[in-house]
Amino acid sequence: MADVKSVGVIGGGQMGSGIAQLAAVAGIGVWLVDLDSEALKRATQSITNSVQRFVSKGQISREVATNALKNLKCTSNLEDLQSADVIIEAIVESEDVKKKLFSELDRIAKPSAILASNTSSISITRIASATSRPCQVIGMHFMNPPPIMKLVEIVRGADTSNETFMTVKTMAERFGKIIVCSQDYPGFIVNRILIPMINEAFFTLYTGVATREDIDTGMKLGTNQPMGPLELADFIGLDVCLSIIKVLHVGLGDSKYRPCPLLVQYVDAGRLGRKRGIGVYTYGKQQELVKS
Numbered sequence: 001m002a003d004v005k006s007v008g009v010i011g012g013g014q015m016g017s018g019i020a021q022l023a024a025v026a027g028i029g030v031w032l033v034d035l036d037s038e039a040l041k042r043a044t045q046s047i048t049n050s051v052q053r054f055v056s057k058g059q060i061s062r063e064v065a066t067n068a069l070k071n072l073k074c075t076s077n078l079e080d081l082q083s084a085d086v087i088i089e090a091i092v093e094s095e096d097v098k099k100k101l102f103s104e105l106d107r108i109a110k111p112s113a114i115l116a117s118n119t120s121s122i123s124i125t126r127i128a129s130a131t132s133r134p135c136q137v138i139g140m141h142f143m144n145p146p147p148i149m150k151l152v153e154i155v156r157g158a159d160t161s162n163e164t165f166m167t168v169k170t171m172a173e174r175f176g177k178i179i180v181c182s183q184d185y186p187g188f189i190v191n192r193i194l195i196p197m198i199n200e201a202f203f204t205l206y207t208g209v210a211t212r213e214d215i216d217t218g219m220k221l222g223t224n225q226p227m228g229p230l231e232l233a234d235f236i237g238l239d240v241c242l243s244i245i246k247v248l249h250v251g252l253g254d255s256k257y258r259p260c261p262l263l264v265q266y267v268d269a270g271r272l273g274r275k276r277g278i279g280v281y282t283y284g285k286q287q288e289l290v291k292s
């Protein structure tokens, strides 16, 4: 099993920035890659703020935080990942885009490198087929926000080796996470169950059963969830939710997974949730909820 000294994270959005933070705090050198330099600036700011919050709550020492920020480097050049031991992809939830990236990573990464995907639902086996090293490709599905949420779902593709699994499991544990293992079927464990619930909440709104507030309050107080499903959809990103329900619909071939037209319409309108300031609800500059 390889000792991970250097990690590459691709995609500096809400997930990639949090994953880069975890590696940096664990004392691992991290390259964070994004095509968009503004995304890298936002990621650096959010990582800096987040580690400072951990220090002020006494959860990490000032020294660990300072070293974490030193461990982090940002780039828009994939070639900087040549010496990474593990590369974790967290870009847009599209099979074609991910496969293109993995094929490029296969060319750039050193032969021993593990290529992991933070995909929420796409087949690891198919992503691995874009590379010449399917035994070193694995799903490493963090929950949002990665620095806070305890779980990492590890997904083994058809050819993922035991060595790859053990290296990634050990790294996740070094990040302070608890792991669960899933076979490579659409949505894995968590999103197989969560996303149909969110889609059904959209149908409940779409068909006029109740208001968005009553749907969320009903599920929060009625089923003891910290967030209602519509609020959670805004937090995840409505584009991400739609991509996942489409993967379930196509991959499992059951009409019960058809995307709700209201969810589709919100995404078409650019109402992607908190990250865009509007989704089911409207948000202010600090992503706080605004009454609309």
Ligand code: NAI
Pocket (backbone or CB within 6 Å): 010, 011, 012, 013, 014, 015, 016, 033, 034, 035, 036, 039, 089, 090, 091, 092, 093, 094, 101, 118, 119, 120, 121, 141, 142, 143, 144, 235, 236, 237, 240, 275
């Ligand atoms: P996001 O939209 O916040 O960030 C994606 C980032 O990737 C953007 O900054 C974009 O500029 C960058 N990007 C896109 N294509 C790129 C490329 N070819 N090379 C480099 N950078 C590129 O998305 P988010 O929410 O962080 O999701 C990323 C992945 O994580 C998706 O696969 C999603 O399904 C998965 N995921 C999302 C969760 C969520 O709650 N949002 C939870 C768990 C997994």
